[in-house]
Each structure stands twice: as C-alpha cells, then as structure tokens.
Amino acid sequence: MDTAKRKVAIICSKGGLDEAYPALILANAARQSGIEAVLFFTFWGLDVITTSKVDHLHVNLAGNASSGMPTIVAGLPGMESLAASMMKKQMAELDLPSVREMLQILEESGAELYACELAMKMFKRTKDDLLPIVRDVITAGDFYDLSEGAQIIFT
C-alpha cells in the first residue's frame, strides 16, 4: 500500500466530547498509517483547542437518539457533566488518551493543527487562548491551500 502521497484534511466543527474524538482518532490513525494529516478547527470545534475548555468538553445527550435517554431527562441540569464524566471513565478503562493527550500525540506525530480565523473572531478568542500546539490561525481559503491533494473529511 503506497501511502507516500496520501494526505487527509479533517475539519472539526463540533465541540462535544463525543464529537471531538472521531476527528482526533481519524487524524491519529492517518499518521500511524504514514498518511499526512491536517486538522482545521472551526466554530464549536474551537473549544477542543481552547486551553480553558479542552478539559471540560461535554457530551450532548438532548436530541441524541443513540444516548438512550429521554430528551426531557437529558435536558436536566448537570446531565451533560454526568454523561461526560461517565464517558471519560469508560475511555480511561480502554486506555484511550484524554483529548488533551490526543492533541499532544497528534502534534508529536507530525499532524498539523489550525484554527479558523472567522470562528476566532466570532467567539472573541485570540491565539493566546488556544493550546500552544496550534500552528496558526488561518482562513478557509488558506485551509484549501494546505489541503491541496488531500482527502477532506468533515466532522
């Protein structure tokens, strides 16, 4: 399998704990398979690389048919935190790294992480609010330049 020229560009647009992992795992699997990986965090996905938020990502249960919880219960205060802590416990049992660790692993493996300029303005964040592993704040056009020849995955 020739992976020499393969490259993936993954757009991470959601900030839920369960929504962040797929993008991070896909990127990590790409690097482990010798495939280049670019990650672009936009909108709620910015929370994943924001220093103050990365350790407090929640699981959104309301409106999620797979959660198995009635929406009226899922909407109660504290349910998101409870679900998030339950999921984190389960992930630890599987020896799954935390989001912060996953990002660190990705950075070390050579994956490139970028933040969306427009989303940064919308949420009034500066580069100082982001984790230091984020290479740059770029526009959607820059993203296309960086993802030339790559397969683009939207999550």
Add this chain to the structure above:
Amino acid sequence: MTTTLQNRDLAAVMARLDAMDARLSAIVARQEKTDELFAEMTPILRDVMATATAKLDGLEKKGWFAFGRELAGVAERVVEGFDPREVHELGDAVVSILRTVRALTQPRVLEVAADASEVIENGENAAPLGLIGMVRATSDEDVQKGMAVIMEIMRHVGRAAKAVQAERGARDPMAARKEKLAAALGPRRKRSEAPPATVGKAPVAAACGGVSRGADEPLVDPKAWTKEAAAEIAASLGVPLDGARWAVIDFARSEFETTGTSPNIRRLTQGTKLATKDIYALFPKAPARTVARIAGIPKPAGCI
C-alpha cells in the same frame, strides 16, 4: 380423275372463302360498332375526365397529396429508424394505444378533463397555498377523493414501471452471465488486499524462510524470526537499525511474546519510555506498523 379432284378442291376453297367472308363481315360490323361507340363515348369520357381532373385538383388544394407524400415520408423514416422487430412490436402496441385513446375519449373522462382545464383557465383566482394550507385542504371530502384516485393511478404507474424493469432485466442477456461469473469468482478483492508488487521485499521474505502475505502482514514467521532477518527487512524498508531502534524492536517482540498482541504506538511509548515524537523520529512512516514488520509480528490492531 384430275378434273374431279380439281372440282373438289375448288369447292373446298370456295367454301373456305365463304366462311372467311362471313368472318370478315362480322369483323367489319364490329369495327363499325366500335367506331360508333367511340363516337358516342367521346363526349361522355371528356366529361368524366373533366370531372375527375376537377376532383383531383380539389384534393390537391385540400392538401391530400401533400399528406400522402408526407405519409410516404413518415413510412420511410419509420423503416429507417426502426428494425423489423420494433415495427412489429409497434403494430402490437397500436391496438393498446387505440384502446387507451378510446378509454380517454369516453364522454365522462372528457368531462373530467374539461372541468380540469376550466380550473386551470381560472387559475388566477386560486389563492397561493403553503404547507399548512395543503394539510388543511386535505380535510375537504372532494380533495380526499381526488387524492385517493391519484394514489390509485400512481400505484398502477408504479406497477407498470416495475413490470418494465423486470422485463428489461430479463432481456439483458449479460446480466445472468455476469451473475454466474461473479458467483464463480467469489467476492471482489479490494485493491488494498492485492499482494504487493514490490520487487525488493519478496527476496527478503524468501531468504528468511517466511511467507509474504501482504504489505501489512509480517514478512517472516514470528517463530522463524532472527536478528539477521530483521536487519534485512529494515534495510528493505530503508530504516537503519541502531541501538535506539533495536530497543524498540526488542520491546515489541517481548510484548508480543508475553501478551500475544503487537504493541500499538501508545504501548511502545509506555514500554520504551520514549515520547511519541521520538518514536516518529526513529520510524517516521507508520511507526507501530514498521516496528511490527521488522520485529516479524502481526500489525497492531485497534485505532489508537
């Protein structure tokens, strides 16, 4: 003797001449009659011809000849455009087409069509209808009935479409053959499962007594693995083996021997106390897989 003979001959000739005369006069008489007939018929024929010409002229004016010529042209185009089988089928279809036309032109059906066209003509008076308006309109009894009729029509159209599909499927002679071929060949191989066509790797596997089973399978039998084989595989992958790399390979082998599973990159970092970054520096391309290949163990399972 001679005289009598002559007399007899003469009599015979005379008799023949008589008969000929009679025939001749009959011919003359007929000729005369024909002449008379012509004389009588000429004015009538002239009249007939005049009428016929006028009639033909009239037909021409009405465009019948042009129609006829066009019809011939149509027939020609049909002959050019369709093969005999299709024309035959068309002939069969004409009956059902005519039947359909007859059904459509029944007075009651025409009445419905006239009603409908009247509605369309007065369409400007109809108020625009949104989704909610549409739902509200369904409470009207007439609308309900109309919907039921349209549903019934749609059911028939669907059935007909299905029948056409089935007929087409049956008519495609390649479909059955393709199916048979697919059954004989088994499930299609994915491209990635194809054995690697690398020239450099196969001799290594052969030299080590192992069997190459694909790019991600171990190149050597784990039990038949030797340090020399590892060195050869590493060389074929372009990885120089130094102390740091040997430490990782040794850990991977001992991990496989004790747990029965190949370590993923997380286990490698935990076991060797190296950072992810360092592992990637030692084995830049697909580190855990590369380590597994050099160590002669299966490729690591799992996502992390």
